[in-house]
Amino acid sequence: MIVVTKHSTSEEEILKLMEELQSTYPVQIQKITGSGCTVLGFIGDTSTIDMMQIQEDRRVERVMRVSEPFKKANRAFHPDDTIIEVGGRKIGGKDIAIIAGPCSVESEEQIVEVAEAVKASGATFLRGGAYKPRTSPYAFQGLEEDGLELLKIAREKTGLPIVTEIMNPHTIDKFVEDVDIIQVGARNMQNFSMLKELGQTRKPILLKRGLSSTIEEWIMAAEYIMAGGNEQVILCERGIRTFENYTRNTLDLSAICAVKKLSHLPVIVDPSHATGMKFMVEPMCMAAIAAGADGVIIEVHNNPAKALCDGAQSITPEDFERVINKMRRYTALEERQISGGR
Secondary structure (H helix, E strand, C coil), X not given: CEEEECCCCCHHHHHHHHHXXXXXXXXXXXXXXXCCXXXXXXXXXXCCCXXXXXXXXXXXXXXXXCCCCCCCCECCCCCCCCCEEECCEEEECCEEEEEEECCECCCHHHHHHHHHHHHHHCCCEEECECCCCCCCCCCCCCCCXXXXXXXXXXXXXXXXXXXXXXXXXXXHHHHHHHCCEEEECHHHCCCHHHHHHHHCCCCCXXXXXXXXXXXXXXXXXXXXXXXXXCCCEEEEECCECCCCCCCCCECCCHHHHHHHHHECCCEEECHHHHHCCHHHHHHHHHHHHHCCCCEEEEEECCCHHHCCCCHHHCECHHHHHHHHHHHHHHHHHCCCEECCCC
């Protein structure tokens, strides 16, 4: 349930109203100040609350029940778009974030070369897998902690904030110390115990949509993190599993529009994992921007043919530069900009 206060209500009166409501009802109340109004969001069991009694208060414009099970992630609770700032770069609003790098960190030479190349083309964040979730136990599993150290070297050399996937809740302290944006992969989207622990941190979390998850399940996973107090959540559409087997997954571009209507959280798109085919990366980046995405995460490798992981969907630094140059033209049409620039 939400309560929208009247425009003429002073800050002092709003705080007094919150105190009165919290002393009367067994709920938590979150205050959100938007560009045109102040919203009080009720979190807890609101089934017994008399809406008409609250509506009659002189400070209240209207009272509405929220039908969706997610509260903190709900746009009704937070009318304005959330903008997350990391290392002087923004994700959300007018800014388009470009996250680029190899699927997995393979060596210092490889990650530094790719990092320098994508930065020169205009990337705003560096991605790279240190811990790799693989379908086969015999496939390359990543360099793990050594991979994290190599990402830190690449960050030091280029200044790009790093994004990498967490696999185990026991490594959360290490990730909080070393990583700028912690990625939760599709396979861990409903690892609720880990989501709860990430909610206790204050690090931005990139939350990928599960392989077969509904939009509501995806946003509810974000709610787990936000319920713990960490509201810096970035949603990532990375394709879902359908009957189609031509592509690796099916990129659900409509999910961007749906999430933008339901939630205030920023949404980015992963065209690499969504399609599994490098020739589709460029058009799907453009489609994502047209659909309203707040950024893209692209796999870039300096030698895709010899990549230890997902070479078929990785583009070269030269191809990446062409994609970014085209994206600049598209973002300008939408009166937006690539966050950070070169």
